[in-house]
Amino acid sequence: MVHTRYKQEINMTETLMNRINELISHYPEDKRKSALLPVLHEVQDAHDNWLSIDLMDKVAEILQIKPIEVYEVVSFYTMYNQKPIGKYMFEFCQTSPCCLNGVEDLMDYTCEKLGVKVGEPTADGLFEVRGVECLGACGYAPMMQLGDFYKEHLTKEKIDQLITDCKDDKIILHDK
């Protein structure tokens, strides 16, 4: 499938490049490609949580591999986004144990509150609701992932609070 070429400003800061080089050093010299997954995470985190074609080409250049090798990998794994997404992505786990604890109702509630459908960002680009498969927190259901962190034992009140905190810029998405 051909991907739409969305525009993205690329900013490979020194901090980012240092971290990338550190990650590359975790693998043997002739196995740079092995660093691909962790490097993509870092690059994506530093670029509004998504990866444009140009950014993927940049990663290919750094790791000295073919661009297609990066596209193949990015499209395989669900955590890489290939188009702009909402800043605060509420990723609800919707596998069985979470469903037993009412995650579907909570998702409906969140969507209604934000005035969106699952998979569509809000008009201001601030929020997006997504259903994902098992996140490995079945005993703390219902739960969701927000950035690098899990929000567990969710209730409607906690969702309200989270939305307020996001709007007030009180939520940390990545642990750097």
Added chain:
Amino acid sequence: MKVTIDGQEIEVEAGTTILQAARMIGGEVVPPAMCYYSKLKGSGGKCRCCLVDVTKGSDADPRPMPKLMASCVTGCQDGMEIASKASPRVQEARKSVTEFLLINHPLDCPVCDQAGECDLQNLSFEHGKSATRFIEEKRTFEPEDIGPNIQLHMNRCILCQRCVQVADQLTDNRVHGVMDRGDHANISTCISKAIDNEFSGNMIDVCPVGALTDKTFRFKSRVWFNKPYNAHRDCDKCCGKTTVWMFGNEIQRVTGRKDEYHEVEEFICNGCRFDHKEVSDWVIEGPRKFEKDSVINQNNYTQKLEKVEIATEKNILLGRDQDRKKISMVSNPLDTNNKNS
């Protein structure tokens, strides 16, 4: 090493796979193969068409293998015994894989350029059923243009990945690959870049189905209306040995020379394939031979054709009669004596 397939014994060298051994025996014991290609490293194991039952592991360890094994990637052991066509379990597995390959296939053979030389057609003919149990909507993909020479029909693809291996092993810059995953995995360049290098045309020859076809031959003819001849020319890029497909005096298509397992003998370059369509470009060696039952033989060789009678009138009347029964209409509406018929 000695191995036995469906009761036929053969001596093979160490490192031979079961499929290769079966091909050495030939005939009905040869499992079908949709993804394995002997000339491509790392091919095989994916389509699961060639599953066989290893009833005895080896002389040293005679235990049978519990699961069916993909014969194209399983090595022979001394004293190994294998059931291929003879095993009902294997037959069942082949039927299963055929059904799986067909549920999302568009079944557009009437407009597909591969029809007549398609491995999936052959597989379905051998192991398929005419009825489907799949009532869901079929999966489809957005069309993608991959350049002037090669036509990609993703809906027909069975994801054998041979074309990816061709690009990896024959060229130095692969620009297409497998995108996404699961039943939405697809072959793509991701950025719609023309797949353009001297050997890219071989993707067409290795494709077992109509997913990659020759754009310069598109809708020109059915393959069985062409006469294939072996031909050669001096080429500084490849061996120059090809099969040219002719209609009258016109060369409509050039392909590699394919053996009975539909594998090319040698890969050819795009120059030979796409740019030399004049008879004067080639030294014609003589007619290319195909397996006896190939549809490509239908119009070409000495086989006597039975006259086919299509009893149109009769069949139409029969159809009407059946329709009438379906809507519970009496066969003769004016016959008031026979209301229940």
Added chain:
Amino acid sequence: MSQKILLDKINIPGIKTYEVYRQNGGYASVEKALKTLTPDEVVEEVKTSGLRGRGGAGFPAGMKWSFIDKKSGKPRHLVCNADESEPGTFKDRYLMELIPHLLIEGMITSSYALGANRSYIYIRGEYMWVYKILERAINEAKAAGFLGKNILGSGFDLELYVHCGAGAYICGEETALIESLEGKRGNPRIKPPFPAISGLWANPTVVNNVETISAVPWIVNNSGAEYAKIGIGRSTGTKLISASGHVKNPGVYEIEMGLSVYEFMNSDEYLGGMSSDRPLKAFVPGGSSVPVLPAHLIYKTAAGEDRLMSYESLSDGGFATGSMLGSGGFIVYNDTSCIVRNTWNFSRFYHHESCGQCTPCREGTGWMEKVLHRIENGHGREEDIELLLSIQSKIEGNTICPLGDAAAWPVAAAIRHFREEFEYHIRFPEKIKNRDHFVAEPFEKVKHLVSKVIV
């Protein structure tokens, strides 16, 4: 109180840090192994312990270690599988988050046993904060001289790194995990060759679950024979169970193998019975891939014996009346839950997670999901039940990796034990319109409707 091996120190304040962990006897197994034991002696201890792989398959760990190719002279690798993603399982995360140094200690001791000088922990990308915890813990261990060159003056070198995935259940399969670690798509490899011969970068590799590796320090400190005394029969030692669903106290528990399912379910030390006191309807003992069991087969086997938490007892009766311990993901359902909906949910999961490499899984998982979705939404046909059984039997055993089987088994088991519920969905579509259809009217109350013969 049963013996705790993995979680005994979990409540010590600050156990996350190197200092506290070390003060409480941490890294003793590294000292003991490197200073007093040969690598082969460590392997022998693990063999004697009877420790079985805790990821799901239950293959003896010591035996797996002994398969690693030491003759070729190629570098060897130990890779820890922390790609925990089997629905119902969340024990590895608990361990890594709360006591990260236990895993690192296990990695060092195990790497020494295997002669691996470069080892990796492959953690799922969603556990990003745990990735950071492990990274910090590794730095602490390195600073204390437990990693790097010439550890404790023994001449043994080890570099240990964390590698993160990016959202793919299939990477929990060991060869897919290796592919992913090499920076590729997570497509399982065709076996043979097995990783013990040709794994990471074509080098001999052992892949073990977090819980398996975390048990190694105790075994080395206390001997394999001591470990083998815990548990029952061939199920030795302790096992972490992740409990979820309709129980009073969901969470992670360490149990001695051989505890009865009844006690685990009902005692206050463990799950404390059902939440909101509704009756038990079904349970899945080992993560979503293993067969679901109906109420009457949970506490007792078909032969009338007590069902125990062990590999053997949970699989007693085969697939007809038994299940599997699997990864220890214990999901409990009360009478308001709908088995059809749950089966569809699992099918959707496997459909979503299929890598797409081999035909039966790629096409079959999607087909099953679609049929189940139709049934759950009131568009089922009588023949769909047989169709589902047929599809699942065509996937089972015919795929490259076990994901095909994992997708097929839950469907077969659900129909085997709850066929009437499927029939109810097909025959009374107007009654199952809402997703919570059994909340107001549990199946037991409407069961009589399907027992009538339909002409």
